[in-house]
Amino acid sequence: MLNSAEPIVIIGAGESGTRTALTIRQLGWDGPLTLIGEENTAPYERPPLSKQRLSSPDSPVATITTASELHDRRIDFLQGRRAVGIDRTSQVVSLDNDSTLPYGQLLIATGSRARPLPIAGGDHAITLRQITDIERVLEAVRTPRLCVIGAGLIGLEIAAQAWVHGTDVIVVEAADEVLSRVAPPAMASLIRHRHERSGVSFVLGTQAHRIGRHNDQYIVTLSNGTAIECDRVIAAIGSIPNCELATDAGLLVANGIVVDDQLRSSDPLILSAGDCCSFPAAGSHVRLEAWRNAHDQANVAAQNLAGSHISYVTVPWFWSDQYDFSVQVVGTPSAGATDVERHTHDSATFVFSLDVDGVLVAASGLGTGSSAAKTIRAAQMLIEDRCIVDPAALADPTVSLRAIRKTATT
Amino acid sequence: MADNWVRVCETSDVDQEDVIRFDHAESTYAIYRSLDDDFYATEGLCTHEQVHLADGFVMDNIIECPKHNGRFDYTSGAAAASPVCVNLQTYPVKIEGDAVYINIPDDDAELR
Ligand SMILES: Cc1cc2nc3c(=O)[nH]c(=O)nc-3n(C[C@H](O)[C@H](O)[C@H](O)COP(=O)(O)OP(=O)(O)OC[C@H]3O[C@@H](n4cnc5c(N)ncnc54)[C@H](O)[C@@H]3O)c2cc1C
Numbered sequence: 001m002l003n004s005a006e007p008i009v010i011i012g013a014g015e016s017g018t019r020t021a022l023t024i025r026q027l028g029w030d031g032p033l034t035l036i037g038e039e040n041t042a043p044y045e046r047p048p049l050s051k052q053r054l055s056s057p058d059s060p061v062a063t064i065t066t067a068s069e070l071h072d073r074r075i076d077f078l079q080g081r082r083a084v085g086i087d088r089t090s091q092v093v094s095l096d097n098d099s100t101l102p103y104g105q106l107l108i109a110t111g112s113r114a115r116p117l118p119i120a121g122g123d124h125a126i127t128l129r130q131i132t133d134i135e136r137v138l139e140a141v142r143t144p145r146l147c148v149i150g151a152g153l154i155g156l157e158i159a160a161q162a163w164v165h166g167t168d169v170i171v172v173e174a175a176d177e178v179l180s181r182v183a184p185p186a187m188a189s190l191i192r193h194r195h196e197r198s199g200v201s202f203v204l205g206t207q208a209h210r211i212g213r214h215n216d217q218y219i220v221t222l223s224n225g226t227a228i229e230c231d232r233v234i235a236a237i238g239s240i241p242n243c244e245l246a247t248d249a250g251l252l253v254a255n256g257i258v259v260d261d262q263l264r265s266s267d268p269l270i271l272s273a274g275d276c277c278s279f280p281a282a283g284s285h286v287r288l289e290a291w292r293n294a295h296d297q298a299n300v301a302a303q304n305l306a307g308s309h310i311s312y313v314t315v316p317w318f319w320s321d322q323y324d325f326s327v328q329v330v331g332t333p334s335a336g337a338t339d340v341e342r343h344t345h346d347s348a349t350f351v352f353s354l355d356v357d358g359v360l361v362a363a364s365g366l367g368t369g370s371s372a373a374k375t376i377r378a379a380q381m382l383i384e385d386r387c388i389v390d391p392a393a394l395a396d397p398t399v400s401l402r403a404i405r406k407t408a409t410t
Numbered sequence: 411m412a413d414n415w416v417r418v419c420e421t422s423d424v425d426q427e428d429v430i431r432f433d434h435a436e437s438t439y440a441i442y443r444s445l446d447d448d449f450y451a452t453e454g455l456c457t458h459e460q461v462h463l464a465d466g467f468v469m470d471n472i473i474e475c476p477k478h479n480g481r482f483d484y485t486s487g488a489a490a491a492s493p494v495c496v497n498l499q500t501y502p503v504k505i506e507g508d509a510v511y512i513n514i515p516d517d518d519a520e521l522r
């Protein structure tokens with residue numbers, strides 16, 4: 001284990017930073033450990049912000065840990081403090097109160113922020129990233145008419161929650177289908193139909209051009225010339241990684257802080273994890289905005305900060321909850337050449353994506369509650385092992401994926 | 411506490427390395443069958459968010475939650491991987507003939 005006297009400093013107290021701090025202590029590393037978080041609250045989970053927080057605003061905030069637990073583990077938690085600079089020569093982090101913190105090793109886990117809408121009047125649109133955004137979003141999902149710009153996961157989750165409140169929702173999306181970045185077309189259209197059955201309308205293949213304001217009403221003008229009148233506009237068009245500290249410190253940054261398989265940046269004393277880092281996967285570098293990635297990278301970052309040399313290997317996975325169903329996607333659907341559908345008796349639907357060699361590269365499942373989870377988890381193992389899978393077996397709901405795994409070839 | 415053996419299912423209702431849900435007296439339980447054909451029972455909901463563990467994935471002695479992949483050792487109930495940190499309650503299991511029974515203390519059934 002590394003010299004415990006060299007302080008470890010973590011910038012960002014979200015999923016990745018906080019889990020890293022907790023795991024470092026679980027591993028028995030007992031040196032000075034500081035967690036810097038600019039948000040003025042105990043570390044919390046972000047996914048419920050577009051789910052339970054909107055349906056039951058009074059439900060308790062899902063905290064990752066408490067200030068007292070951090071204190072008990074001798075993690076110096078600087079709540080409400082922002083890191084403003086990294087001096088790599090003298091190995092210090094400077095803070096927004098003009099103080100400095102020396103580091104032996106540093107983890108940058110600054111996450112990402114909601115992408116602002118780059119159009120005239122774009123600042124009229126509300127975005128959702130942090131707990132302090134919730135009040136404005138809650139008010140918006142309870143207005144009579146809501147326009148959501150962006151049909152990604154967060155946009156659709158917000159649309160589903162607005163429907164629960166009886167709001168008329170119209171979703172504008174530049175691509176020709178919803179969820180085009182993350183789900184295969186068959187799954188995406190199934191999800192869109194579910195929204196349409198609830199009364200949510202979609203304007204696809206169309207961009208919002210400008211947002212005008214009249215008293216307390218908004219007019220969203222679209223690229224096709226039409227205008228949408230509404231009471232609030234929410235923009236959910238993806239996120240931008242928080243890399244400014246890394247860029248200013250001269251680290252390699254390209255759509256995220258570039259790290260190697262051990263999550264080390266171009267400076268080996270500085271690691272990065274979570275939404276803000278771009279890591280090697282399948283022959284290139286990728287940046288994910290997914291909870292499990294942030295969680296699992298924290299685990300690897302903690303071990304490597306404590307002196308190990310472990311590689312981060314992953315198959316991307318995420319879930320989303322909308323209405324009474326949950327979607328799970330594992331792997332990279334865009335790498336598929338053929339899609340195979342499976343429909344089960346309990347009305348779960350799966351789309352399996354095979355590449356040109358017949359290797360399973362992604363699986364997407366949609367069902368009530370967590371009913372799709374078991375199959376998706378088994379599919380993950382097939383994807384990890386790069387198995388060639390018989391499409392007929394994948395389509396047959398009576399054949400379990402565990403059984404397929406026993407006979408699959410690699 | 412008096413024994414309260416409740417009949418759950420036939421042994422053949424649970425696949426090897428799998429788990430099913432069992433609801434009884436307004437409570438929900440998870441019934442596991444290991445690769446060695448041993449049966450185990452725990453409370454039915456994950457201690458992180460209230461999600462049915464029967465939708466989860468069984469590997470060796472581990473149940474992985476379907477929601478955020480938190481893990482428990484289902485033979486002891488011990489939390490084994492974050493984000494879960496609170497252990498699961500376990501229940502004694504017995505097999506009579508082809509039937510699986512779990513022992514749910516009366517007051518426990520009322521509590522849950
Ligand atoms: C509304 C919403 C819903 C989501 N739902 C899902 C879902 O259903 N499924 C899923 O897989 N993923 C979901 N995600 C994504 C998931 O929450 C993120 O991938 C995860 O939070 C990333 O963790 P992180 O630690 O990298 O970043 P973050 O959680 O963003 O944490 C970074 C922290 O660093 C702080 N910080 C930044 N700069 C500084 C600085 N200079 N000094 C100090 N602190 C700083 C930030 O304020 C923030 O608190 C959702 C995200 C959002 C916003």
Ligand code: FES
Pocket residue numbers: 456457458459460461475476477478479480481493494
């Ligand atoms: S609900 Fe089980 S791990 Fe979160």
